[in-house]
Amino acid sequence: MIQLKASRCVRSLSRESECNKCELICPTEAIVVAKNPLPAINFSACVGCGACDAVCPNEALFLDDFSSTEFFFNFIEDDGNLISCRKNVPCIASLNIENIISMTLLKKEVVFDMGHCGTCAIAHKCRPEIEKNYEEASYILEAMQSTALIKLEDVKYEKEPSSQEHITNRREFFSKVNLAGVVKTKHAFEKEIQKATDELVEHTLQKSDIALLKQKRITDRRKLFFTALKRVEKPSVYHVIEADELTFTSSKEINSDTCTACQMCYRVCPSGALSSDIKNSKIDFDPFLCIKCHICHDVCEPEAITLSPTYRVKEFFEPEVHSLIKFNVRRCDECNIIFSTNSNERLCYRCKAEEEEARELWGIKGDI
Ligand code: SF4
Ligand code: SF4
Numbered sequence: 001m002i003q004l005k006a007s008r009c010v011r012s013l014s015r016e017s018e019c020n021k022c023e024l025i026c027p028t029e030a031i032v033v034a035k036n037p038l039p040a041i042n043f044s045a046c047v048g049c050g051a052c053d054a055v056c057p058n059e060a061l062f063l064d065d066f067s068s069t070e071f072f073f074n075f076i077e078d079d080g081n082l083i084s085c086r087k088n089v090p091c092i093a094s095l096n097i098e099n100i101i102s103m104t105l106l107k108k109e110v111v112f113d114m115g116h117c118g119t120c121a122i123a124h125k126c127r128p129e130i131e132k133n134y135e136e137a138s139y140i141l142e143a144m145q146s147t148a149l150i151k152l153e154d155v156k157y158e159k160e161p162s163s164q165e166h167i168t169n170r171r172e173f174f175s176k177v178n179l180a181g182v183v184k185t186k187h188a189f190e191k192e193i194q195k196a197t198d199e200l201v202e203h204t205l206q207k208s209d210i211a212l213l214k215q216k217r218i219t220d221r222r223k224l225f226f227t228a229l230k231r232v233e234k235p236s237v238y239h240v241i242e243a244d245e246l247t248f249t250s251s252k253e254i255n256s257d258t259c260t261a262c263q264m265c266y267r268v269c270p271s272g273a274l275s276s277d278i279k280n281s282k283i284d285f286d287p288f289l290c291i292k293c294h295i296c297h298d299v300c301e302p303e304a305i306t307l308s309p310t311y312r313v314k315e316f317f318e319p320e321v322h323s324l325i326k327f328n329v330r331r332c333d334e335c336n337i338i339f340s341t342n343s344n345e346r347l348c349y350r351c352k353a354e355e356e357e358a359r360e361l362w363g364i365k366g367d368i
Helices: 021-025 051-055 068-077 097-107 123-143 170-180 186-196 207-213 220-230 264-268 295-299 349-362
Strands: 002-004 040-042 061-063 109-113 149-153 240-242 252-254 282-285 305-307 310-312 322-326 328-331 338-341
Touching (some): 021 051, 051 123, 068 220, 097 149, 123 149, 123 240, 252 322, 264 295, 295 305
Parallel strands (some): 109 149
Antiparallel strands (some): 240 310, 252 305, 282 322, 328 338
């Protein structure tokens, strides 16, 4: 069954966040992103395919009975190269694109068993997602000049699962697994109750989550990706790839004419890809840390931050921090505090706002 770690959902960082990737991929409409900032989940509708876990940019969703990170390590150590919902994963769509690329780089060849998709009740959403991941991963591997490849196959088993054994209903499968131990702990009991309740469960931030919101965190899948890249040969030539083809990272640009130095984008960035210094005198960007969560775009009122049309493969192997913009740092003429600005403004934001309010109130034109 799926669980939400509220402090990691990018929607908890700003009301402006438009992320609803989990809602869009869920094959049973178990996740609803409505007015409440955080997604609501109908646990009884969740079939435990893990597709939402895979698309969530900040690892906010996780299955309590399958971990893609644990699977990664087991798979790398295992002699086999087959990934199958009939063998080792709840659904191939539960694997995120970064883990797919990392595992393929390390194994040299990975096979996706697509043989069950034809009869699977959730294939309408999950099969196109698996194929999209396959295409993206293959494109990136090729751009890295890697000979590692992914194959889509209809695998024939010596003993095909009988129609009774066939797991066509993931919910039934997981409920069997979970009920096998017959609810031994309070935690397990609560989960069983959640599953039995056919209603949307809202999520809210707890006090303990608030401190976590400010922490910049590199996702586990990014750490594994970085480790895998360290173990393979660098390409002889670094290609430039179409940014549209990349779902898990990006390159950014900032329009210096429209940026107001409000600091929102790098303060809200959950991965630390956007950053500044102690004086707030600049915005730097590390493409390798970016998880393409889009929240920096969502919070930027003047829409000054944009996606670059291309991404350099070099960033994977030799990550570089790019300077996007520099600001003037000066003392406010009115209150003397130090502030940064992208113009010749002499007043800090607070004094400027007060001045504008006074002008409006008293109908003052020209200098005060
Ligand atoms: S995909 Fe992740 S970050 Fe986006 S709304 Fe869902 S839980 Fe939040
Ligand atoms: S740079 Fe923007 S898209 Fe990338 S991780 Fe930070 S907030 Fe998300």
